[in-house]
Amino acid sequence: MTIRLTFDPFDPGALLTEFCRGRAEVGAVASFTGLARAEAGSTTTLELEAYPGFTEAAIDKIAGEATRRFGLLDHLILHRVGRIAPGEAIVFVATAARHRREAFEACDFLMDYLKSRAPFWKKEVGPDGERWIEPRDQDHADIARWDGQRADP
Template identity: 50%
Template sequence: MAIRVVVQEEPFDFGAEAECFAAGRSDMGAVVTFTGVVRDVSGTLETMEIEHYPGMTQKALEKIAAEAEARWQLGEVLVIHRHGRMGPGERIMMVATASPHRGHAFEAAEYLMDYLKSRAPFWKKESGTGGTSWVAAKDEDEDALSRW
């Protein structure tokens, strides 16, 4: 089993990451990828800034990836999460899972995404024409995590 967790400021190349992920693993029958992007629902967002505490964030993401490995039959796990300033449409994060079976790959990816959305130690601040505000936790994100 290989787990790779990356927390970085610079953009990542989704195509290159997806191509390299689980390359040469003929024992994996399913690869699931997901990429989250900065969205501008109101049409007024200029930037989103994501803050974190480096050591704490890395350890927390490694722990949740290991928990996914323990729950599902996985061969590979990748979590990439950016921090810093991003604009609408930029990639924030990527999750990839590989498993001999698609159900395990899909469920593990959803588990990781739900964790990243609601519990990962990142703080988001949005700036736009209406001012600047911190992004509050959403009940639906907590509800999604509670199913695990």
Template identity: 60%
Template sequence: MIRLTREAFDPGEALNAFCRRRAATGAVASFVGLARGTGAVGPALELEAYPGFTEREIEGFVARAVEQFALQDAAVVHRIGPIDAGEAIVLVMTAAPHRRAAFEACDYLMDYLKSRAPLWKREFGPDGGRWVEPTEADLADIARWA
């Protein structure tokens, strides 16, 4: 399940909902990314998506990860639009019979979202906005899975 939302969301609530009715699941792993404050007035970040395309690309990638890690389920909630410091930007959740697959797939999905998902992120600092591109570290992170 993929959800892009312009509204702030409660990661705890989404995680509780994801954990319900899982008699066959032994492990759920989750990751929450928060918008770091930069001292600027107004939103800390702005995320742009390509409506339709972005959801389908992420959906396809998550479906392949489910197969690759033999997950029982996986979900991504991602904010778009302006985001205030301290708000959740992204939530990734994975469900598997045992913990290793859940942890690894969660890590893998975050590496993908950082450098391959069709989203464009602008950070606002005291000197204005700056488009963020994947760092060397982000590219090294995704290359670990090749």
């Protein structure tokens, strides 16, 4: 049950290997890695700002909901902050459950939350200047898929 913000680049493969190590009751691990896009040269750097303490607490709360809802056995969430170059990993989520469906769905749920509601502020910096990014309509639609669905009793 780990949530971490980091200014430094990370290796998603190494994180996944470590996350899978020494599991006896976990039948399924799902993971997602988000990479920074260059947007055909219009973005040279992403700048991601978090509110230390507040951001981790907000993510921890939703991870707790994912744990209850999908019966997760473990999770790892790593998120970059600071300056991120195109091609670098921004976010890594891994979920562990007894069976694959719970692991896939919990990973999907956590990413939808992270993309639309997690306390981050994101700025794209490119040759034409910089601009602050807000969630796209698609991000709101993605998170809305989970609203009103009850967890299995």
